[in-house]
Amino acid sequence: MTNAVAGLGLAPDAAMVTFPIEMFLPGSDISPVEARKREFYDGLTQWRSAFAGDGGAQSPMITVQGASIEDAFSRANNLMLANRWGDGLPLWPPTRERVDWILRGATQPRGRRIGIFPPRGGVTTVETCAIALAMAGGRPEYLPVLVAAVDAFLDPESGSAQLQAASGSAFPVVIVNGPIGAQIRLNSGFGCLGPDPQRPAGASIGRALRLLQQNVGGALPGIGTMANYGGVRYTNVVFAEDEANLPRGWATHAAERHAYAPGQNSISLAFANGATNIRRRGAKKETPEEDALQGMYRMADFMRVPNMPGLSGYEHGTPGILMIPGVVANTMAGLGWTKASIREFLWEQSRIPTEHLRRAGCPAWIEIDSSKVVRESIALDPWPITASPDNFIVVVAGGGHPTNSYWLQGYSPGVVGRTVDVPASFEGLLVEAERDLGPTATA
């Protein structure tokens, strides 16, 4: 709550009376309200904000000393954890030299204000992004994607102001289109949602975004974010669409969702709060047509659950992101499937019978939703999990193997796109990356 009021431009110490969570549950003992009634009275009459500063100045520099490089590095990491700036993994101290190096990837002045990070309201600049990227082990050529992702994150359409603090454990998903994906070593193939020393960009960019969410946005577990589980938050999800294996005639995600031209560097940001593998391949003597159709049913069946995160993006957002490997996409394209027909199929086949909604108590959530479209959807039986087939995101990504697809369950009021600008020195940064990291992987 203190974060929330700070995010509104108020001092971050509002008059509040707080109780353990048990009192907010059905059937609870609410007698503590009476026992502490004086705090309510004082909050309206006696309370004064203790926040003195306006905080508009530059972030200060911090100094640690150690008897050796190892000792100084250790002390810096300890200090960052003590200040609640870390994630438990080693951090690269964002020294002036390292941050200046990262800023070689900037296209705008370091002090250019991108926005305020919800819910705490920390002022976010290009330099703030560079500091986070330095801490996350990033490189200059990653900065354009991070800055674009942060800009999208801070767009009110993304819903980040609510999702940063909400209990539903949302994490941002950043889909990258355009040549920059391969250029900066983002993964689009095998293991694209996990660690890969050959393609380390996604981990650094996603971790930097998480550090910004926590350090600047105040989304500290149990304090600034009430996320029950917080899964996938070490690195969030940052990957590139596998455009090299996109079937002929299939448009990129960026073109379909944001109308960006082919070859345009861009990012697309949505929120998810679930991630699961779906085994889609057949096991016996299926024909190609049967194999494709059975896999589609398996995916739709997985989506047909009375689980309510899709409500937040019912009208304009997304119920989720379906990732299909290029080899599967090309086989399906050969059978006549398109991204649009896949979305139509999923929309029809993931509808939930009203009786299933009712027995799970879902109508109450639908009835209190702020969206008229959501409230009126209760009349539909079977109930579509999203207002339009177009809301499904279908992306070609994942290793060249036909067995699995992947579903990132959406929890996303909007899907926000941004083009990515690179500095004039970008080619030089890529040459330096090749010098530092070796040639880009080909497999």
Place this chain on the structure above:
Amino acid sequence: MSGDGDSRIITVMITLEFHDPSGAIEVTQRFAPRITTLQGKRVGFVSNDQWQAFRMLPLLKKLFEADFPGIEVLPIDAFPQGNAVIGSEETAAQVKQSGVDAVIIGNAA
């Protein structure tokens, strides 16, 4: 050691200077001034109708009314309820027009 009495050990400290990563906070508006007393005042509730607010806020209303003679505490449904509406400009305008001296907002969890 040479034994000449000049054998000092010199320790060179490594210094790391780095940026505070937390970003600045800007205060652009102040909280409403507190009222001097609750006696004779008009108090309202803005409720999101969640987290047992339907039980706690009426209890608070009773407590205020018992402890402060002349206080007027509006019913919990005097203003629109629910997360979808309590943050709107329309609700804020209704609260202002009601002439309340103070407002309690609840519940969050």
